[in-house]
Amino acid sequence: MDTTRQTNDQDLVRTLVAQIFDRVMAVQHLQQPIDLTSSPFKEPALKKRKKGMEGEEKASWSAFVVPCEIHEFKQDLNAVDRGKKKDAVKKVIAAMTVGKDVSSLFPDVVNCMQTEDMELKKLVYLYLINYAKTQPDLAIMAVNTFVKDSQDPNPLIRALAVRTMGCIRVDRITEYLCDPLQKCLKDEDPYVRKTAAVCVAKLHDINPEMVEDRGFLDTLRNLIGDANPMVVANAVAALSEIQDVSGRPVFALDQASLTKLLRALNECTEWGQVFILDAVSAYEPADAAEAETIIERVLPRLQHANAAVVLSAVKVVLKNVARLEDPASAAAVGKKLAPPLVTLLGAEPEIQYVALRCINLVVQRAPEVLSHEVRVFFCKYNDPIYVKVEKLEIMVRLANENNVDQVLLEFKEYATEVDVDFVRRSVRAIGRCAVAIEAAAERCVNVLLDLIKTRVNYVVQEAVVVIKDIFRRYPNRYESVISTLCDCLDGLDEPEARASMVWIVGEYAERIDNADELLEQFLESFPEEPAMVQLQLVTAAVKLFLKKPTERPQALIQLVLTYATQETDNPDLRDRAYIYWRLLSTDPEAAKDVVLAERPVITDAKENLDPAVLDELLGELGALSSVYHRPSGTFVTKTRMAVQRAEDLEKARVAAAASVAAGADAGSVGLSSTLEQQSQHGDGESAHSAGSSAAATPQAAATVPAAAPVPDLLGDLLDLDMGVPAAPAAAPVAAGGVVDLLGDLNLGTTTTATAAPVAPAPASSTTTTSRFLPVLVDATKGKGLVIRGTVTRTSPTSSIIYQMEFENVSAGVTLDGFMIQFNKNIFGLAPSNQAIPVAPIAPGATCAVAVPITQNPSLVAPPTTGGNAAPATLQVAIKSNQLGVLYLADTINAAVVLSGSGKIDSTAFVSGWKAIPEDQEVQQELQNVMITDKEAATRKLESKNVFVMAHKVVGEEQVLYCTGKLEIPGAPVQALLELRFSTSGGSSGVRAYYRSTRQDLAQVVLAVVGAALC
Known part of the structure; x- marks a missing residue:
């Protein structure tokens, strides 16, 4: 025992x-x-x-994955026993799957290819696909076996061989792939043909020229008429892929091909149907009869269980229904679209979201399709938040006078839920319905008042913002709710709600008895308020004063303007306060006309996409672009980006720096020799310059406009608190500080200002100096001469000038005989005359001059290549009789060469955008952007001759499509821009996308845009 x-x-x-x-x-x-x-x-x-x-050891190899070392694998791979060899290959594949390096076994695994065991052959092929790139020389060993397998009697082995050869992305193997692929494309077995069709697309990705030279594209087109629907579907998929990547029309459907595709549609698998429907959607029907035929053949696909097939069918129907001439037929087809779209909402939440994003696009194009189905978009209690938000958006679009009551009841119910973000969106949706549907505005306002009575803080604050929009849409109609809003004033702590409330108080100040008291409550925390609230407070205080010009509003506006001008660092706020201040001081009646002017009524708040963008997205319905609501070209590139190593980038940087340095040296020598040749006559040239200086002085002075007789309201704003005396201008309206400026305001009188006498300029100055010009050469490098300047225009339509300023800080040396010369630059800028028309500059004197600039084709620098940005540097040589030649480098602002004729229509913009390859697009995040409002941005950009062509709203982004024309002698450049203004997360930013025929000019153009928006 x-x-x-x-x-x-x-x-x-x-x-x-x-x-x-x-x-x-x-x-x-x-x-x-x-x-x-x-x-x-x-x-x-x-x-x-x-x-x-x-x-146990034989049965448990998969559990332990690698029970032996590499040499043991090698012994088993070369074993005579077939079972042992297969187990060894399985172990090698298992090790490879978990990341083990078994590439040293490549020859041994390749030797296992010559077998009739299908399972073993698949495993070996899998190994080859994984390691052929790292062992390209050894991969050639398998070519003979591939070719032999492509002729095997078993169609599965033939297809497997061709598929594997297509997946091995080694150029030397693709050379041997062509002959077997040609045979397989004409194989008697449809399984082999359909596999070979896909292999053509893979081969095109590796070597496009070989595919075209060997006639594979023609063979693929012939397969569209194949008797087997799967072969047809794979041929269509391969041709579509090749067309997308190459950008050329290699797959142009005609009527005969269309008939073949529609015939094969019913017998394809679901994904084959998707490929065929996508191809059919690109076909342009010849007439209404052909469009109706396509619709009839595609309508049964709307009942398919696969959501992708349904969306592709909807895409085809929407495109062709627009070609129908009979309105009744079009309406009948539209009714058939509703049930399949509604059915998609019964799927999983992820599919619901994709369907809802696509339905949003459909509703923008044809709202009547789902106008009677608004109830299906009501949110369920267990819907994810992303589904609820999309349903909310679609309900707003579908709301009309007939269904707005039930929609408002739903929104009111949603406003009582616990999800704060969803509640805010629901309240805002009520306001959007009020703005869009005038007949329902009063009902919407009543619902908002009911929500305000709940005293839920975030509901009340969102309702205040919404009611402000309703007041803009329907002025002087719903003022009775103001008292209710004023009762909620103490609970407002969000910037947008506080700013909206301040706007309401200022807008209806004459109807609110204690408007001044309400504004004083906000003024108590003025320094700590966000910028948007401060701006509204300044404007509201001015409105209150103009509507109630009594003592208390006068004291209030003095306090507000003092805060805004002396206790803030916000330049926007400070400038607005200065403008109001000068406007009130000079002409109160004009202030009334400006501040109390009747504003345009806001329109429907629905965020519809631009029609051209909507057409493009509907053509990609069911794709990722239709979910993003962005054209695929904005976020997908069809080309592979080359991977650059760090050492390669460093070498390129060093080479570029050396090239720039060499160019600068050569340019300096060239400029020096040119100027020396110009002045080779020595003293005679100097005497001529000195003798002509008197005549040159009036010409230079004439470039500065004379003072206007009317008072300059903004003339000295830039000089306040700068510590630098301004040039003599209009006499001040009053003296004594802030209180004096407003102390004697009289709404019935107009103050006038008289021009002060202008002091005579020094003999050594030709025009008023400006210390705001950047310093180009300091006193040390300039040998006692300080040079300031910049290339500019006085207005968008005026000529280009080089505004320069010379300051002589030397001891006892008078400077004269100035000449100027430019080196080659990207815009071909050149001085109109090399002699600078300035009088002799005495020690301690300063002289400013505007040098006229022209554009010379011979001075245009060649475009940079290799993706390098064109240098926006202007190399300048300045010569004087006493100092010789001085060299300086200035930066060219591209705004000076942006033409006022650069505006194009939207059609030309879209075609030009598509004509530029995606790999030439330049993207950049613009820094320190202050202007994110669409209207303000449009004004600022167009002041720089950057014209806004179209505008759309995508989610929380404002998108502007802009264009500008760079005037370059002999080769003008049309720059196309997409600017995305994002305000998500409380922060603002602008993402810029640039396309043109000159990729190297992207940075100089984007610099103009960035400066305009700062």
């Missing part, structure tokens, strides 16, 4: 030790944790151990 027990205990110990050893080996190879509480201590495991280690 004891002996038997002892034997059992020994067996148990051996079993446990063996099990733990095997698991340690597994951890060593797989880096998996040991679980000592699992199978080693369970009864089934112990019984299994007693059956012997040999049988």
Whole structure:
């Protein structure tokens, strides 16, 4: 009895030790944790151990993945036993799958290819696909076997061989792929043909020229008429892929091809149907009859269970229904679109979201399709938030006078939920319905008042913002709710709500008895308020003063303007306060006309896409672009970007720096020699310059406009608190500070200002100096001469000038005989005359001059290549009789060459955008952008001759499509821009996308845009 027990205990110990050893080996190879509480201590495991280690080792290779070393693999791969060889390949594939490097076994695995075992052949092919790139020379060893397998009697092996050869992306193997692929494309078995069709697309991705030269595209087009629908679908998929990547019309459908595709549509698999429907959607029907035929053949696909097939069918129907001439037929087709779209809302939430995003596009184009189905978009309690938000948006679009009551009831119910973001969107949706549907405005206002009575803080604040929009849409109609809003004033703590409330108080100040008291409450925290609230407070205070010109509003506006001009760092706020201040001081009646002017009524708040963009997105219905609501070209590139190593980038940077330095040196020598040749007559030239300076002085002075007789309201704003005396201008209206400026305001009188006498300029100055010009050469480098200047225009339509200023800080040396010369630059800028018309500059004197600039084709620098940005540097040489030649480098602002004729229509913009390859697009995040409002941005951009062509709203982004024309002699450049203004997360930013025929000019153009928006 004891002996038997002892034997059992020994067996148990051996079993446990063996099990733990095997698991340690597994951890060593797989880096998996040991679980000592699992199978080693369970009864089934112990019984299994007693059956012997040999049988278990054969059955458990997959559990332990790599139970032996590489040399053991090699021995098993070269074994005679077929079963042992197959197990070895399985172990190699398992090791490869978990990331082990088994590439050293490449020759041994390749030797296993020549077998009739389909399972073993698939495993070897899988290994080859993975390691052929790292072992291209050894991969050639498998070519003969591939060619042999492509002629095997078994169609599965033939297809497997062609598929594998297409997946091995090695150029030397693709050369051997062509002949087997040609045969397989004409194989008698449809399975081989459909596999070969896809392989053509893979081969085109590796070597496009070979595909065209060997006639594979023609063979694919012939397969469209194949008797097997799967072959047709794969041929269509391959041709579509090749067309998308190449950008050329390699797959142009005609009537005969269309008939073949529609015939094969019913018998394809679901994904084959998607490919065919996408191809049919690109076909332009010849007439209404053909469009009706296409619709009839596609309508049955609307009942398909696959959502992708349904959306592709909807895409085809929407495109062709617009070609129908009979309105009744079009209406009948539209009714058939509603049920399949509604059915998609019963799927999983993820599919619902995609369907809702696509339905949003459909509703923008044809709202009548789902106008009677608004109830299906009501939110369920268990819908994810992303589905609820999309349903909310579609309900707003579908709301009309007939269904607005039930929609408002839904929105009111949503406004009582716990999700704060969804509640805010629901309240805002009520306001959007009020703005869009005038007949329902009063009902919307009543619903908002009911929500305000709930006293839920975030509901009340969102309602205040919404009611402000309703007041803009329907002025002087719903003022009765103002008292209710004023009662909620203390609970407003969000910037947008506070700014809206301030706007309401200022807009209806004459109807609110205690408007001044309400504004004083906001003024108590004026320095801590956000910028949007401060701006509204300044404007509201001015409105209050103009509507109630009494003592208390006068004291209030003095306090507001003092805060805004002396205790803030916000330039926008400070400038607005200065403008109001000068406007009130000079002409209160004009202030009334400006501040209290009747504003345009806001329109429907629905965020519809631009029609051209909507057409493009409807053509991609069911694709990712239709979910993003962005054209695919804005976020997908069909070309592969080359991977650059760090050392390559460093070499390129060093080479570029050396090239720029060499160019600068060569330019300096060239400029020097040119100027020396111009002045080779020595003293005679200087005497001529000195003698003509008197005549040149009036000409230079004439470039500065004379003072206007009317008072200049903004003339000295830039000089306030600068510590630099301004040029003599209009006499001040009053003296004595802030209180004096407004102390004697009289709404019935108009103050006038008289021009002060202008002091005579020094003899050494030709025009008024400006210390705001950037310093180009300091006194040390200039040998006692300070040079300031910039290339500019006085207006968008005026000529280009080089505004320069010379300051002589030398001791006892009068400077004269100035000349100027430019080196080659990207815009071909050149001085009209090399002699600078300035009088001799005495020590301590300063002289400013405007040098006229022209554009010379011979001075246009060649475009940069390799994706490098064109240098926006202007190399200048300045020569004087006393100092010789001085060299300087200035930066060219591209705004000076942007033409006023650069505006194009939207059609030309879209075609031009598509004509530029996507790999030439330049993207950049614009920094320090202050202007994010569409109207303000449009004004600022167009002041720089950057014209806004179209506008759309995508989610929380405002998108502007802009264009500008760079006037370059002999080769003008049309720049196309997409500006995306994002205000998500409380922060603002602008993402710019640039396309043109000159990729190297992207940075100089984007610099203009960035400066305009700052």
